[in-house]
Amino acid sequence: MDTTQRTDQQRSADRRRRELLEAADRVVLRDGPQASMNAIAAEAGITKPILYRHFGDKGGLYAALAQRHTDALLSSLRAALDAPAERRRRVESTLDTYLAAIEARPQVYRFLMHPAEGSTSPGDQAEQGFDVGKHSAPLLRRMGEELAQVIEERLDVGPGTQQLARVWGHGIVGMMHAAGDWWLGERPCSRAELVRSLADLLWGRLAEAGDKAGGPGF
Numbered sequence: 740m741d742t743t744q745r746t747d748q749q750r751s752a753d754r755r756r757r758e759l760l761e762a763a764d765r766v767v768l769r770d771g772p773q774a775s776m777n778a779i780a781a782e783a784g785i786t787k788p789i790l791y792r793h794f795g796d797k798g799g800l801y802a803a804l805a806q807r808h809t810d811a812l813l814s815s816l817r818a819a820l821d822a823p824a825e826r827r828r829r830v831e832s833t834l835d836t837y838l839a840a841i842e843a844r845p846q847v848y849r850f851l852m853h854p855a856e857g858s859t860s861p862g863d864q865a866e867q868g869f870d871v872g873k874h875s876a877p878l879l880r881r882m883g884e885e886l887a888q889v890i891e892e893r894l895d896v897g898p899g900t901q902q903l904a905r906v907w908g909h910g911i912v913g914m915m916h917a918a919g920d921w922w923l924g925e926r927p928c929s930r931a932e933l934v935r936s937l938a939d940l941l942w943g944r945l946a947e948a949g950d951k952a953g954g955p956g957f
Contacts, residue, residue, distance in 0.1 A: 756803075759783050759793055763804055764847070771846035772853055776800070805851055805878050812840050813885055820889060826957060830945060831938045837915050838930050841923055851875065852920065879916055883909035893957035894948045911941065 887908025
């Protein structure tokens with residue numbers, strides 16, 4: 740097989756994978772944590788063995804969807820951090836971007852963060868034992884590392900900046916996730932009120948930190 744044939748086959752495989760992920764997204768938007776491999780295969784117009792051939796199992800499909808949605812969320816968060824505004828406004832905008840994303844697609848959020856809420860049908864025995872923590876924890880860890888890198892690149896917090904940036908990055912992501920999860924389930928206040936309250940909690944130390952020399956600013 741020559742290089743052109745291999746490239747064409749890879750493009751075809753990539754296109755088919757995108758189509759299957761789009762079908763999975765439609766089912767997740769409809770069914771949330773109850774989304775099953777059977778339903779996704781039916782939506783894509785294929786058999787479940789073909790779906791397994793592409794993703795292996797529900798964990799493989801989950802990982803692909805998690806990457807797809809996390810990439811989009813991180814892109815939105817970076818845009819909020821890069822917006823031309825004073826620091827407090829950008830902190831609030833970043834918090835609001837995260838909360839707006841989970842509010843806009845709560846079924847996707849619940850599928851990614853609470854897949855165990857879904858009931859497994861008898862025809863989906865291969866999905867039994869799906870390890871929620873094994874798959875959702877890396878998603879949050881990735882977000883924490885991304886935010887830590889931004890903090891390290893942009894803020895001067897003195898000695899131990901790298902370690903402190905990771906503490907802050909993972910701490911802020913943990914706070915956003917826990918507060919957002921609670922808020923999405925109970926809706927005790929408006930999104931704007933929650934954003935202000937979380938920003939108030941973060942603001943003291945962030946306000947004191949100087950911008951890193953030569954960096955883009957935080």
